[in-house]
Amino acid sequence: MNAFDLGGVAASCGAVSTSLADKHDCLVCGGGYGPCKLPGLKQCAACGFITADLRISDADLSALYGEDYFHGEEYRNYVSEEESLKANFRRRIQTLQQLIPDLARKRLFEVGCAYGFFLDEVRRDVAHAQGMDIAVDGTRFAREQKRVDALTGNYLDYQPQARVDLVTMWDTIEHLPRPDLFVEKAASHVLPGGHIAITTGDIGSLNARLRGRHWRMIHPPTHLHYFSVDTLRELLERRGFEVVHVSHPGNARDLRSILHFILELRLGWGGLYQRIAGWPVFNLSLTLNLFDIMFIVARRKG
Template structure:
């Protein structure tokens, strides 16, 4: 068939071939312009679905980028779990395009106890390991701000807040109702919900806001960070941990990257995209590093089971005490970023 097509094409005059090529390019351009992402009726804010599929990953789509602050070319990388994964051509921010994903239904107690393959195997059972790691994170935070009001967004069962309470006046926000109630039963000031104007009104002005592996889950990270920046005390800091989509491991493993878990991970940040997002809200990058972490062995086995196809529950159940064992790990594909609000905030800085 290829030779037949080639011979047929060769019989067409060169001027006609150029004309056909121009018409084809215009057609592809028109498809790209109409293949916009529209919000599906009834879907949560921030969740969208591709209404048309562009033939091949080489045609960038003009979509709004939270980090760049406007429409930018977005290149389709691949599909995974029924979701389209795209990347901003300017800042490198990766995004998940999906529909029908309800975060309130997904982030329940089951998310922390093995109900989802991309969740946690046994979060509560790993409390001793997690609290030791969180104690080190608190020491890190104190290098930049020691004392004051600390709010954690997505505080789960409050293990970090319990460690931070030794040095800060703490409060938290958690979308999972069971986890938030668990925190309150332990005497922690935790609101069930998400970062929003009313929750921040109740929690007061923070000196420190902590988002540990949270920002990649947010439907609209630019709105959340904007609210936080507006309420943050002058000189206050925001501490964010998230995957580094620009890391060597992320680039080498592609769609099999351990943190490429749509639809729960909606965004895949690079250092540059996070810097742009922060600058848009008047925050400056104070520090970036890729720290070692001690994680529960159950989580490592859980992720290995998912990546190898053996099944996360099968792997995590091979070692009964895995939740209580800690393993130091660092693939240098997860970053920790400290953002600071200048003492004399003058509004938005240029990205």
């Protein structure tokens, strides 16, 4: 995820024990990959799923999500964005409350909880909230500073004590080498009738199609997979879920992060950024909606 991902939270839980190299057919439908008109990507000839055309080792992936990732390399300073991130989470929680009227009695598990901001925001709205992330620094911060129940580790290796009512993956699935295995794990982790809630970029959106190879969400290797509403629906429905909600909500970001993205990361004008970043006007936050981040909720059948 880069500094301008409107999805909000960087949630790294990607270094799984099964590497990309183990999967040569489409992880959504099992079809064969062919060329994609976007360079560096490949596309399933059967279902249209788009993914990065690369081989990456688990060690490389793990190294991507060190402390540097959340402080400057891709995120200006993730922790300083707590307020705007929480405003985004609050809107997602309100949607979940509409879909799941008795949410207050439900048990929630967040895959890719990073610094624990969502767990902190949601804990008063559910009966129990727990999360997991491979990011060692992030989960330590979550436990020690936010006092939330954040586990450090790989969700695929996690042995839950009990099943939950809701699994969330905020801006996480695009980072995972094998999102199919994570969705299968979630299907076994939630109770029948329980839900999975996912946000990720929508490569089928108008903005993504207009921007083509320049769409800001396309940046392997941190973003490995590029779902559309149709391919994410296919992934979920083949693994026991039925989609009950699709929307493209806007997200607040503080102006300083937007400035950092444009000046330092896109234009390479880090000196200018450093000179003006302290101006108080950049404390303001702005809600943008390019309608290219999708929010999908699916219910487990059976």
